[in-house]
Amino acid sequence: MRLHRLTVTAFGPFAGTETVDFDALAAGGLFLLRGATGAGKSSVLDAVCYALYGEVPGTRKANRLRSDHAEPDRLTSVRLELTLGGRRLEVTRVPEQPRPKKVGRGMTTERAQTLLREWSADGTGTGDGTPGWRALSKSHQEAGEEIHRLIGMSRDQFCQVVLLPQGDFARFLRADSEERGKLLRRLFDTERFQSVEAWLAEQRRTHEAAVQAGRRRLRDLASRAEQAAGPGAEPAAGLVPGEDESAPADSDLTAGVLGWAAVLRGGAAEQLTVAGAALAGAEEAHRAAQRGREAAEQLADRQERYRQAVREADRLAEDGPARAADRQRLAAAQAAVGVESVLHLRERAAQVHRRAGEEERRHRTVLGGLADGPAGGDPAVGGRALANAQAGELVEAEQRLRAEIVRLEGVRDDERLCAELDGARAAVAADLRRAEDLAEEAGDWLADFEPRLAALQAEESAARDAAGRVERLDARRAELAARLAAARERDGLDVEIDHARPRALTLRAEALDARQYGLDLRERRLAGMAAELAAQLSAGEPCRVCGSAEHPAPARPAGEPVRAEDEERARRAQSAAEQAADTAEQDLSGLRVRRAAAAGAAGEEPAEALAGALAGLEREHREALRAAEGLGPAGRAIERLTAEQAVHRTALAGARERSAELAVQARTLHADQEKLGARVAAARGDAPSVAARAAALNRLASAVAALAGAVRTADEAAHQLKLADDELAGAAVAAGFADAQDAAAVLLPRPERERLEQRLDR
Structure with a gap:
């Protein structure tokens, strides 16, 4: 790169x-x-x-x-x-x-x-x-x-290898070996190598500990084997190195322990053979003793059974008379067994006959309690008249009642329809009242529509004017706010200029003084240049100016000598002072330019006057804004009012049409209800309703039917009871008894009879 x-x-x-x-x-x-x-x-x-x-x-x-x-x-x-x-x-x-x-x-x-x-x-x-x-x-x-x-390279690698951090290289050169190593590790990220070194050391310590633990466990096993072998076994001292000896190699310790264990294993095998032979002899003796014990137990068991048989024979001889009486009792009971089933049948028939009679009496009481039926009914089919009737009369009465109920079922539909017509008339009347109220309400609302619309239109017009005024006030507000900000900036810059002007003048004066001081030093140095050269002359060496080796009258300094360093310091001080003065004048010029721009934007009005005008304009703007906020609600209110006008007009026309339809429907329902009411009143009689009269007749018919069934059941139960009495008398004579009472006297319950049979069998 x-x-x-x-x-x-x-x-x-x-x-x-x-x-x-x-x-x-x-x-x-x-x-x-x-x-x-x-x-x-x-x-x-x-x-x-x-x-x-x-x-x-x-x-x-x-x-x-x-x-x-x-x-x-x-x-x-x-x-x-x-x-x-x-x-x-x-x-x-x-x-x-x-x-x-x-x-x-x-x-x-x-x-x-x-x-x-x-x-x-x-x-x-x-x-x-x-x-x-x-x-x-x-x-x-x-x-x-x-x-x-x-x-x-990544950014971190680039910064570590190519861009050494500032100051780290000098620190590296001055540092000792330990600090230099730390710095190199941080610069080149050698922590992973330290981690590997630490891991290897940890693995070495772990394996050393495992080896020592293995040695201790091997010695522990040897000690336990020596204890288990007993005092007569081969000692371990001659084969297994001791702990007090010089540390033996792992192979020597392992070989010694294994050799000693082999010796112990051979001795243990011999002892096992001897012990096996002794165990076989002992087991044979044990089996012979078990066979003798089993023979003795069998003999003792047979002797005990013989003694029990003798005792049972003596007991049976003593119980002979009682057993003879029990046999006679059992024979009589067994002879009466043939009568037992017939006797049970007769008892069940008697119970059925008794329950049937009670049920008949209950139904006659219920039927008698129904009096003569509902008002307007037929007395011939009343409850009291039928309470003592026979089965045939009850059947005929039930048929008449069922026929009347069927006739009333047809009239119940007319009664239900009459009730529905009554409800329909009430609903139509309510709908008619609601339609008339709706028409009246819609008419009242439409009467107030024009004044409300005019008021909303006036409100909307005022809000629209206020909205236009808000737009004009926004422009004036923005202009005044900009002028106020510029005025405040102008006033602030005036204060800064007042502070910066004397500082710039002071710095310029200091720069002139530094310049004058530098010129004075230069003049003094030029004046003392000969003395400076003379100070460098040596006897016998040529002068660098004239070349003469003789220096009869070298120049002397007139005052404090000025050195080149003094002149350089004065030059730097002059440069710094002039730069500071230039900077201060530039800052002052910048402030004046900014002040002129701010004054041009703000004008010459004071900031307080502009602030007051802006506050008044803000109040006027807020008032106009509040008035303009009503523009949207007023427009929406006019739209809603217009929509509601159409709705109310439609509602008024619909309500009037609905009222006419409901009036015709009410008259029709009234005529139908009067026609059905006459037919229902004739069928109802004095009963509250046709359904009530039909329910009363249905209860009476059900009671009559129940009584007829109970009468038939009682007659059938009486017939079955007579048949059971005849069969019971025949069974008693066949079993050898004078009558059924004698057979019942000797009859035993089945569990007692079975226990007696078992005792006699033993």
Whole structure:
């Protein structure tokens, strides 16, 4: 990589445009950047790094590189020409920065820009075929990738290897070996090698600890084996090195332990063979003892069973009389078993007959409680008349009631329709009232429409006039505000000029005094030049002026001698004083120019008068603005009022038409309701409704049907009971009993009979 030319504008300490020609500087092979602190040496290197990578070294940010002394309209930029990989490139970068707006006042943000160009000697890509620069990329990413590819280093690597940080090289030369090592590690990022070295040391310590742990575990195993082998085993002292001996090699310790373990294993195998033979003899003796024990247990079991049989025979002989009585009782009970099932059937028939009689009496009570049915009903089919009727009469009464219910079902539809007509008449009447109210409301609203519209139009006109006045007041306000700002700037500049004028005069006087002092020193030095030359004469050496080796009367200084250093200091002081005076006069001239511009914009009126006029204009503007704010609401109110007028007109016409239709519908519904009402009243009688009369008749019919069913069930239960009595008497005679009561007296429950049978069987 070779740098050719660097151009910076408004960058770092450089307020203007500065150019560094590296080709001219490096003509001798090397060049030195030298200057006082703050002169901009590091900024030149920062500009090179920023041009290449879009970033600066260290922690500084690219958006903080703009010079604080640059003019607002001068953009910060860096352009670098260099050669990379045999290609001559030009990189131009403009960071993101604020700039004045091109239209209007205020500031806007200039976006960051990057331009990468390459020199084309054959004119390829230049457009006209002549040698020149051709554009490669305007993308930050593409330009950065291309430069990174050609350089082969990242920004951090470039700053560590190529751009040594300021002051680090001198510190490196003066530092001792330890500090120099720290500095080199920081510059060249050698921490990874330290990490590898630390990792290797840690691995060495880990493996050493593992080896020591293995040795300790091997010795522990040898000790445990010696304890397990017992005092009669081969001792380990002759084969395993001890801990007090010089540290043996791992192979010697392992070989000794394994050899000693082999000796122990051979001895243990012999002992195992002897113990196996002893164990086989003991097991054979144990099996013989078990066979003897089993034979003795079998004999004892047979003897115990014999003793139990003898005791059971004695007990049975003692219980003989009681067992004979139980056999007689069991025989009588078994003879009565044939009567048991028939007896159970007769009991169930008696229960059914009893429940049927109770159900019949309950239904007759319920039917008698229904009195004579609903008012207007037929007394012949009343509840009291049917409470004592027989089954046939009940069936006929139910049929008559069901026929009446069927007839009433047809009239119930007429009653329901009559009720619906009543509801429809009420709904039509309500709709008619609403339609009439709507027509009246729409008529009242339309009567008030014209006055309300006129008031809103007047309000809109006033708001429109106020809006025009606001526009005129805005222009006057802006003019007065600009004049007031200029007047205040003018007054402030007057104060600054009053302070700057005496300072400029003082600095100019000091510069003249310094100039006069320098002239005096020069005159004094010229006057004492002969004495200065005479002071340099030596006996026997020729004079540099006349060449004579003799110096009979050398000149003497007339007063305090003036040296070249004194004259140089006076010259520098004079230059500094003149520069300060020039700067002060330039500042004063700038203040006067700014004051003239401000006075031209503000006029000669005082700032207080302009401020008062602006305050009054602000009040007038606020009042007009409040009045103009009603323009939009007034227009929208007129639109809403006009739309509502059309709606109310439509509503009025619809309400009148709806009222006529509803009146005709109400008359029709009234006539239909009167016709149906007469037919329903005849069918209802004295009952509250046809449905109520039908429900009462339905309850009476249901009660009659239930009573008829209960009567039939009671008759059937009585017949079944008579059949059961006849069958029970026949079964008792067949079993040998005089009647069923004698059979029931000896009958035993089945569980007791089974227990008695089991006891007699034993």
